[in-house]
Amino acid sequence: MDQLLQSPLAFAHEQLGAKMAEFSGWAMPIEYAGGGVLTEHAAVREAVGVFDVSHLGKLRLTGPGAVAHLQSRLTNDFDKVGPGQALYNLLANAQGGVIDDLIAYVIADDDVLLVPNAANATTVAEVLAQNMPDGLKLANQHRDLAIIAVQGPRCDDLISRVGLPTDLDYMSFAVIAGERVGLPTTLCRTGYTGERGVELICPASEAMDWWNRLMEAGDRLGVRACGLGARDTLRTEMGYPLHGHEFSPIIDGITGGAAWAVSKTKTGYDGAEAFARIRADGGPLRRLRGIKALGRGIPRPGMEVVDAEGAVIGKVSSGTFSPTLRTGIGLAHIDVDHGLGKQVGVRVRNRVENFEIVKPPFVEPHVRD
Numbered sequence: 001m002d003q004l005l006q007s008p009l010a011f012a013h014e015q016l017g018a019k020m021a022e023f024s025g026w027a028m029p030i031e032y033a034g035g036g037v038l039t040e041h042a043a044v045r046e047a048v049g050v051f052d053v054s055h056l057g058k059l060r061l062t063g064p065g066a067v068a069h070l071q072s073r074l075t076n077d078f079d080k081v082g083p084g085q086a087l088y089n090l091l092a093n094a095q096g097g098v099i100d101d102l103i104a105y106v107i108a109d110d111d112v113l114l115v116p117n118a119a120n121a122t123t124v125a126e127v128l129a130q131n132m133p134d135g136l137k138l139a140n141q142h143r144d145l146a147i148i149a150v151q152g153p154r155c156d157d158l159i160s161r162v163g164l165p166t167d168l169d170y171m172s173f174a175v176i177a178g179e180r181v182g183l184p185t186t187l188c189r190t191g192y193t194g195e196r197g198v199e200l201i202c203p204a205s206e207a208m209d210w211w212n213r214l215m216e217a218g219d220r221l222g223v224r225a226c227g228l229g230a231r232d233t234l235r236t237e238m239g240y241p242l243h244g245h246e247f248s249p250i251i252d253g254i255t256g257g258a259a260w261a262v263s264k265t266k267t268g269y270d271g272a273e274a275f276a277r278i279r280a281d282g283g284p285l286r287r288l289r290g291i292k293a294l295g296r297g298i299p300r301p302g303m304e305v306v307d308a309e310g311a312v313i314g315k316v317s318s319g320t321f322s323p324t325l326r327t328g329i330g331l332a333h334i335d336v337d338h339g340l341g342k343q344v345g346v347r348v349r350n351r352v353e354n355f356e357i358v359k360p361p362f363v364e365p366h367v368r369d
Contacts, residue, residue: 007054008146008207016225024118026055029227040230041323044193045363047222048152050214051231053192053199054207057102057121058145059114061128063136066110073128074104075253075271077263083108086171086190088261091116091124092271096252096278100124101243101261103190105173113186113201115147117243144183146207150214151197151234153366154221159187159198161217162210168198170368177202192231194238194365236320239290239331239360245301245317246288246331254278255333257288286314286333290360291346292325297353299330299346306345306352313338316346324363328353331360 004027007013013020017033029052031037043049061070071078074089081087083106091099100120105113116124121142129138150159156166168174168189177185183203191197202210215223232242239257241247247256254262254275262275278284291299299319304312319330330346338344340359345352 005055005143007052008204009052009054009148009211012208012211012225013052018225018227023228024055026118028052028055029225030229031227032225035224037227037229037233038323040224040226041233043222043224044152044195044226044230044234045324046153047224048150048154048158048218049193049224049226049230050211050218051149051151051226052146052211053149053231054146054204055118056147057114057116057118057124058141058147058201059116059121059125059128060139060141061112061114061136062110062139064110065133066112066136067106068109069128069133069136070104070112071266073269075262075266075269075275077266078104078106081106084172084174086173086188088171090247090253090258090261091127092253092269092275093249094270094274096254096271096274097249098243098247098251098253098256098258099127099249101241101247101258105186105188107175115201120243141183144204145201146204148200148202148207148210148214149191149197150200151191151193151195153196153369155195155197157221158214158218158223162213164198164200191367192240193234194240194361194363194367195234196366196369233320233323236318236329236331237322237324237362238365239362241288241331242318251333252278252284255284255286255288257331283336285336287336288317289332289334289340290358290362291316291330291332291344291355292358292362293328294343294354294356296328297346297348297355298328299332299348299355304347305332305334306347307338308343308345310345310352313344322362328355329362330355
């Protein structure tokens with residue numbers, strides 16, 4: 001752990017008895033003492049949870065034409081958003097494979113904050129810097145900023161108690177403090193759990209103060225510190241794709257379940273021709289589906305999906321025990337001729353467990369509530 005990058009909230013995690021693990025080069029909390037993943041998961045679904053996700057990347061692109069440059073490099077259409085709005089995006093390679101997925105926060109036409117995945121932040125910066133027009137500057141603020149996520153039906157109750165606004169629309173944001181130590185503090189109506197929530201992006205030097213204020217203010221609301229274990233079970237119940245699982249540099253964004261983030265009209269960016277070919281051919285050979293256990297099986301990434309005759313028709317990309325449904329669920333790339341409602345098998349160790357193909361999310365989402 002000594003060689004790993006440390007979150008600005010490392011001391012808080014130590015005080016809460018967190019079980020720490022390596023995650024993309026960072027020492028991050030997986031779960032906390034006195035609860036564990038199931039309790040933390042339930043807190044987010046029923047009350048409110050607070051996550052440290054400071055391992056996520058933070059890149060800031062500034063200068064004339066910042067949005068235009070991203071429009072030419074990323075898959076989604078920036079014409080759909082303006083200042084104060086966020087846009088989910090993919091950075092693709094020429095084959096349509098996903099280098100990373102990220103959220104772009106458009107502060108102004110000449111100022112955009114990008115939040116990629118932790119493991120890919122440096123790669124994203126390198127790719128976006130290629131052929132970048134003169135006058136643009138791409139700053140890597142990965143260690144300068146912290147991110148605290150507040151998620152759950154009582155999110156508004158909690159953030160209002162610490163003086164934060166509750167009137168932001170989904171996928172919008174507001175700069176709530178000026179450039180202290182050269183960095184703004186931003187409140188974003190985004191998250192990765194399926195519940196109403198926000199993410200607070202603040203200078204690393206202010207993270208501990210925000211964390212303590214949120215935990216103290218949430219004491220009577222059932223607040224819990226939540227680790228990355230619960231974050232994964234929550235996102236799987238929503239069917240949200242994860243880089244390296246549902247898509248990757250060798251799994252294209254349409255096959256990986258993010259077709260909605262791939263513009264049908266934009267051209268010129270890496271992967272545009274590959275995505276057009278996939279759509280012209282009627283879609284990918286396999287589609288991302290949800291699978292729900294009909295018995296006691298719990299799917300795990302890499303397990304084979306088979307038909308009634310035992311022929312392999314797909315592979316599990318993500319899988320877990322659903323704390324909400326109390327059963328095994330997963331995401332899998334499955335041959336397109338096996339549609340919703342069909343029964344399939346998953347090879348779990350030395351046996352085949354029965355599953356039904358379903359459409360995610362597995363539980364009702366509340367992000368727009």
